[in-house]
Amino acid sequence: MQFGIFSVGDVTPDPTTGRTPTERDRIKAMVAIALKAEEVGLDVFATGEHHNPPFVPSSPTTMLGYIAARTERLVLSTSTTLITTNDPVKIAEDFAMLQHLADGRVDLMMGRGNTGPVYPWFGQDIRQGINLAVENYALLHRLWREDVVDWEGKFRTPLQGFTSTPRPLDGVPPFVWHGSIRSPEIAEQAAYYGDGFFHNNIFWPADHTKRMVELYRSRYAHYGHGTAEQAIVGLGGQVFMRKNSQDAVREFRPYFDNAPVYGHGPSLEDFTEQTPLTVGSPQQVIEKTLAFRDYAGDYQRQLFLMDHAGLPLKTVLEQLDLLGEEVVPVLRKEFANGRPAEVPEAPTHASLLAAKEVTVA
């Protein structure tokens, strides 16, 4: 099982000091956080993609390429790559390039994006969101698998005799996750292709996550990629820890109360009871995360949101130490416990290459 972190890349004032980081501060902080993730033994770093303030990561492969040069093991990913408003041709090129530079340590997560104006800013219509995701991904899928593509669709200029370069590393396209919170159409898309399905459950009650994951799993089996239990599932999580849970609650409360997403709404206590947010001791984080398996089944990737709501870099790095030293080693052991042998690990470049060689041989 893979453990990692995902970042929204928001520039948010620290409510305890009133200080707002500059964009440069925030970008460098994201890099420092990614390097720390590798240092403490995590497997994945994923960055969001946004095209409006107060968010900095508009150009994920630039950032991930820089991180790739400074890491050895970390898998670089996205959360999410906008399959609706990016040109699928450019996604094919950018991520194949990143794959070569990072020696295959690359996958990506497709998402539609929920910021309305981004669609018109990039010349698209939000009412076509699902159709854009379907058509653009169908083209991307071919660009990575066919050397010469002739193509015509509804949303993009046609292609005649087009070759996307560089070709995927070793002829193995990056593994793709499809992220969706509430669209069954996207769970169906992930299942159709045998790709991964990531449910970003961090603001959602367990029963909703359960329904979406069950739909994906049953459709994955329907399309013959394996059993429902073998489908490739990823989940989010959101934690703040201190050795003593009271200290965690006291320190995190002002960040929670003022966070752009859930601030000025429900109490920290109500929110932690209903969603995966855990504020407490490492042991509490372990218990809550292990319980995800009860409703999502044995899964492949767990990403935590750690750097948000204006938390200062120093605090985030301390959180990553706790995550890497006290939480993830226990989670690895406990999740492995009782996991059926036929449940696969998350695909990596190495595993996909090995599978391809078996098929060819």
Add this chain to the structure above:
Amino acid sequence: MRIVVVSAGLSVPSSTRLLGDRLAAAVGRHSGAAVEFEVVELRDLAVEIAHHLTNGFPGRKLGAAIDAVTSADGLIVVTPVFSASYSGLFKSFFDVIEKDALAGMPVLIAATGGTARHSLVLDHALRPLFAYLRAVVVPTGVYAASEDWGAQGLDGRIEQAAGELVGMMAGRAARRTAEPEVVPFAERLAALSGSSGA
């Protein structure tokens, strides 16, 4: 048959709730079959409704109320008139229900106010709201001003509207369940890309 009464009254006791109860009793009298009634008091859900607007998901009590409303066979909805329209709480409750979840739902609309001068709120505010949600609204709406509680005529309108709701529910097949339907992916792709060769 299960009917849910949605009351947006704020005081306790409330004339809005009283109107809802009288409508429910009349529906019970008109219905030949056994009818089960459930009352959703929006006052008790006010904080969870506000949180849902900011968070995007319902708390436990609100989630149960939404499930009750969307799975009902018919609704009786009653709001006080505030500033020439339904109350903000009433509107916010229907704002957090999925847009298609009330499609085809038989609905009896009713409102209360201090004066009869606002009675057209039924037709200029409530009826368009439920038309947008593609619910089916009974022809007679019931408006009760303070003075109506001491005058003749309200009973007749209640009986008329209740009879219409029962008739409408009897004439309809059981409402569909809300389970999401999956369009097989190949169909979705084919609809888009007739010429892409994918």
